[in-house]
Amino acid sequence: MVVMLSTLLMLFPLFEDNPYTLGVTNLIAINTIVVLGLNLFIGYAGQISLGHAAFFGLGAYGSAITTGTYGLPPWPAMLLVAMAVGCIALFVGIPVLRLSGHYLAMATLGFNFVVHSVLLEWDTLTGGPSGFSGIPYLAFGDFSFDDEVRLHYLLWSFTMICLLLCLNLVRSGVGRGLSALAEDETAAAALGVNTRLAKIKIFVLSAVMASLAGSLFAHCYSFISPDSFGIFTSTDMVIMVVIGGMGSIWGSLFGAGLITLLPEWIGVFENYKDFVHGGILVLVLMFLPQGLISGLKDMVTVRLALHKQKGKQKDAAT
Amino acid sequence: MLRLDHLCKNFGGLPALSDVSFTVPKGKVTALIGPNGAGKSTLINCITGVLPATSGSVLFKGHEIVNLASHKISALGISRTFQNLRLFPRLSVLDNVMTGLTCEGGHSMIMAMLRLPYLRHRERQLKLRSLEALDYFDLSDKIYWPAEILAYGDKKRVELARAIVGKPDLLLLDEPVAGLNGEETAAVGDQLKLLRRAGHTLMLVEHDMDLVMEIADQVVVLDSGRCIATGTADEVRRNPLVLEAYLGRMEATA
Numbered sequence: 001m002v003v004m005l006s007t008l009l010m011l012f013p014l015f016e017d018n019p020y021t022l023g024v025t026n027l028i029a030i031n032t033i034v035v036l037g038l039n040l041f042i043g044y045a046g047q048i049s050l051g052h053a054a055f056f057g058l059g060a061y062g063s064a065i066t067t068g069t070y071g072l073p074p075w076p077a078m079l080l081v082a083m084a085v086g087c088i089a090l091f092v093g094i095p096v097l098r099l100s101g102h103y104l105a106m107a108t109l110g111f112n113f114v115v116h117s118v119l120l121e122w123d124t125l126t127g128g129p130s131g132f133s134g135i136p137y138l139a140f141g142d143f144s145f146d147d148e149v150r151l152h153y154l155l156w157s158f159t160m161i162c163l164l165l166c167l168n169l170v171r172s173g174v175g176r177g178l179s180a181l182a183e184d185e186t187a188a189a190a191l192g193v194n195t196r197l198a199k200i201k202i203f204v205l206s207a208v209m210a211s212l213a214g215s216l217f218a219h220c221y222s223f224i225s226p227d228s229f230g231i232f233t234s235t236d237m238v239i240m241v242v243i244g245g246m247g248s249i250w251g252s253l254f255g256a257g258l259i260t261l262l263p264e265w266i267g268v269f270e271n272y273k274d275f276v277h278g279g280i281l282v283l284v285l286m287f288l289p290q291g292l293i294s295g296l297k298d299m300v301t302v303r304l305a306l307h308k309q310k311g312k313q314k315d316a317a318t
Numbered sequence: 319m320l321r322l323d324h325l326c327k328n329f330g331g332l333p334a335l336s337d338v339s340f341t342v343p344k345g346k347v348t349a350l351i352g353p354n355g356a357g358k359s360t361l362i363n364c365i366t367g368v369l370p371a372t373s374g375s376v377l378f379k380g381h382e383i384v385n386l387a388s389h390k391i392s393a394l395g396i397s398r399t400f401q402n403l404r405l406f407p408r409l410s411v412l413d414n415v416m417t418g419l420t421c422e423g424g425h426s427m428i429m430a431m432l433r434l435p436y437l438r439h440r441e442r443q444l445k446l447r448s449l450e451a452l453d454y455f456d457l458s459d460k461i462y463w464p465a466e467i468l469a470y471g472d473k474k475r476v477e478l479a480r481a482i483v484g485k486p487d488l489l490l491l492d493e494p495v496a497g498l499n500g501e502e503t504a505a506v507g508d509q510l511k512l513l514r515r516a517g518h519t520l521m522l523v524e525h526d527m528d529l530v531m532e533i534a535d536q537v538v539v540l541d542s543g544r545c546i547a548t549g550t551a552d553e554v555r556r557n558p559l560v561l562e563a564y565l566g567r568m569e570a571t572a
Contacts, residue, residue, distance in 0.1 A: 173420060173441070
């Protein structure tokens with residue numbers, strides 16, 4: 001499946017060269033990276049974060065400031081920023097992850113507010129509400145990623161690598177431990193899962209992924225403003241996770257794709273985006289609380305199992 | 319194997335366990351009995367780190383484990399089942415059992431993301447061992463079912479399989495046959511006997527006296543948080559204090 005999708009993505013720009021369309025799919029790629037990380041944290045580990053746009057923003061502004069203001073080369077800057085954001089996440093996560101449920105949601109939301117205000121108010125460093133422009137493009141030597149086609153390849157390679165890494169993670173014992181802790185923390189701990197550490201680790205991992213996506217976002221558009229990193233971005237990302245499917249890596253791709261594309265497909269949505277997102281979220285939560293992909297997958301596995309058993313009972317009866 | 323020394327646990331000001339001391343010998347089956355509310359489950363929870371103890375000590379293989387985090391106690395080789403089933407409902411039966419091998423999976427997140435060949439190899443081994451455990455409990459045909467849709471008896475057995483798959487040194491079972499019918503109880507009893515023969519050390523909380531009399535080498539009786547008797551099943555049955563604890567309650571409720 002990964003190979004198939006990669007091939008499709010490789011060929012995509014050959015028959016679709018409209019820069020606007022590619023711009024949209026590139027945005028899907030960036031969102032997918034954030035949503036993958038967030039899905040590990042929300043869907044697999046069963047926690048909640050309404051503050052991941054903060055890490056996304058810190059990554060973007062981190063890259064913008066280190067490369068734009070201080071002239072560091074973009075690639076090492078991106079790594080440095082990701083590490084710094086990881087440390088911030090660790091620092092935030094240690095106290096905050098003692099909480100759960102609504103309290104955790106409020107704490108992460110608060111963190112997002114703080115970061116957003118800092119981006120907005122510290123205008124000598126961030127440019128304030130008018131944004132930060134003149135961020136250099138990423139480049140390999142003379143080959144600069146400055147048009148949509150080149151960016152397409154760059155961003156989707158990043159996304160596919162992240163997707164692959166996440167798929168590996170959830171298939172491992174670590175992933176099993178996370179799902180276990182999401183379902184029953186006490187039982188998971190009794191079976192040897194270090195629940196506190198696992199939560200912190202996955203939080204930091206998801207923050208680092210958000211930061212990478214933020215850096216790519218900054219270099220891709222060369223202009224960023226605090227608006228992109230407010231709490232509504234955070235909730236949009238949670239919506240992407242929920243709609244795509246909690247605890248489904250492929251669902252992350254689907255959710256990010258669907259929610260990014262919706263306003264493009266139907267022009268009316270442009271103005272009523274938040275209403276539509278909210279409406280979809282309510283519908284999904286009511287009818288498929290595990291999200292579209294995971295919910296359907298669950299239904300199929302249960303049906304299959306019951307069907308098999310019925311077949312067996314019939315065999316036994318005859 | 320396990321030694322409890324003056325273990326106390328208070329909930330608020332209310333003592334749930336006071337001065338409980340006894341030892342669980344290696345390779346034997348110890349049954350923990352007592353009327354409802356005697357503190358049996360609390361005791362198991364204190365031993366496995368689910369609840370912090372107020373005072374006292376628990377020595378396991380020479381390590382002081384009182385108030386250690388659950389996952390560390392699990393890593394030392396104590397495994398348990400819960401009174402009210404605690405399976406992971408949405409995980410498959412196989413994944414539930416494989417979670418019992420968490421300590422042996424022991425690799426970092428980064429390694430797991432790279433999925434190096436040695437890890438794949440180890441995962442395969444863990445899977446084989448889990449399949450073996452499931453086979454032992456006659457669940458081989460349901461390994462990919464989500465645990466939540468299993469019948470109650472099957473769930474109990476999945477939990478048992480999950481608890482023994484890691485070959486723990488000490489297995490704590492909180493009411494392994496509660497809610498099972500006679501036939502199923504006998505089956506679980508046979509499986510417990512097999513486990514004892516294989517050299518496992520077991521401690522079980524149980525209300526089913528027939529089962530206790532049949533398989534327990536040592537019986538510990540708790541009443542109102544106190545350990546009132548220890549001995550073989552027959553000794554305990556004749557102990558006047560024990561009779562009073564049980565019969566006294568029956569008179570009071572009659």
